Amino acid sequence: VTSVLGRRAGVAPTRLADEDLDRLLLIRRFEEQLLELFAAGQVSGTTHTCLGQEYVPVALEALLDPNDYVFSNHRGHGHYLARFRDVNGLLAEILGREGAVCNGVGGSQHVLRGRFVSTGVQGESLPVAVGTALHLKRHDPAAIAVAYVGDGTWGEGGVYEALNMAKLWSVPLVVVVENNGIAQSTPTRLHMAGSVAGRTAAFGIDHLLVSSTDVNLVRRQADAPVRKVRQGAGPLVVEFETVRLGPHSKGDDTRDRDEVHSLQQHDWCGAYEKAFPEQFASAAAGQTAVLAAAVADVLARPPSSWRHL
């Protein structure tokens, strides 16, 4: 991963549409705000931020239709916000306040809204996504199922059971691998023999490697392969070589400062700010204000209520 990231460093970003930049920064500010709220003791339980990976769902969401299913995971705030922009609903869910997407029952890792589903057990969503894709194939042939997983997820046997069935039954499934080089505290080289590409090839499933962090370029690269899935070509694995800039959950980053610092060189955000300072400053100010208003709003709400039927 390092070598690929190294190759990528220094490539100048292209100018993004304001809407995309807003979405990227909305997610960035959301996650930063959440860590601050944690530090201030305002959040219970745990949470997993996607700092550094925001561009993955922002790039992909534009290739998706509202009828597509999205299966998210423990690190799913970016996936949700890329789809719905619903900062207040998600924040209320995490803080257990009124107006929470799932009444505060699911919390950070278990969110269901329309055709968006997240759950917290690694490797659990892929077989489920195969089932939903099977349903789509029969009833809604223009739609696809997209499942976000990490590199660590590939240790789970369910992943292979699911890939096998996905290919056998040729279901419209896109598996998005956010390979950030680390599973909680374990580097990929210590938890994965071979590679995602090799494992995917073993099932005869197409594999697309995405090294760019540029939303425009990612879309250009993924557009045709995703369209192919939609047209009935069967499953696809899209592997993003990405970075996790923050801790696994909160305050549990065991990587040394130099390593995290070197990863920051590959953060889309700093590079973009340098390339387009004015657009960035304006968008950042806007999204910072959105988050500040959302936090004030949600913190003023009463606790959520839930009646278990």
Added chain:
Amino acid sequence: VTKADRIADNLNAGLHALLAKDDSVYFLGEDISDPYGGAFSVSKGLSSRFRGRVLSTPLSENAIMGVANGLALAGDKVIVEVMFGDFALLAADQLVNFAAKSVSMYGTRRAMPVIVRCPVGGGRGYGPTHSQSVQKHFIGVPDLAVYELTPFHDCLALLEEMLAREEPCLLFEDKKLYGARRWDTAGDELFRFGFAGAGFGQAWLAGAPPDESDCVVISTGGTAPLVLEAMRTLFLRDEIQCRLLVPARLHPFDLESIEPVLAACGRVVVVEESVAGGTWGAEVAARIYDRLWPELRSQVGLVHSRSSVIPAAPHLERDVLVQADTVCARVREAVRD
């Protein structure tokens, strides 16, 4: 007794009727396609008749259950056949952590109509990993109902009841029942037969009214035949009148509708094939003590298999598994108290 169809045939007919009636029902499992039709031939004819909705899968219990969950999430209804109930443990994550939790963990009730059929039990010499009664491992999971096939309940009605719950349901099927014939008449020379409460509840068999019965035996569907054998022996040799209750739903257990019967008799024995420790019977007994302590005339008797793996050799297996003699002995003890 006039007896009806073989239980495996009744179940097969129920599955056919359900898939014919409702286009949204899928059936998934290993080796279920024709001409094989499942390891116990219960799914015969389904794959030929309902193409595209009856899918033979790879050996992947985890993902089979996951696919069922994904279909259910998208609005379908699914029946999964697990070849041996022992393998349900391979599907436990999808069943417990996804299917059951999805019903409520997203803050509003979400329908997850999935039935997981699991052939269980010993007596066939299949050995330790193909003979267990794993029902007890799934008791007490919120939004996960546990059913068991009985010689009395009609399978189509049972399947429909489970789907109507809109939550995942395990249906345990004692392999020894498949070849047996179902009871569907008013009774025989010793026992009358009916269903408790209105409609489709617990089956009961008895030779006397509750207040003239010496003991109520609550049994799983799988052990009902051996309890009936014990009841005959107890009546003919010991003049002990037992009243048998067989719920199709083990959990949540419907105690309320049988409380008057238990209270009138005052002696209760619970029978199952599961091995000792953390049993369904212990759960039932705890609820009975909680509700009926003042009415009880003796301790609730728990009859189950020994705490052991299920051996393959028939003589060793017999020694471990619950038998009619075990039931007789425990009922005599309860009646003596």
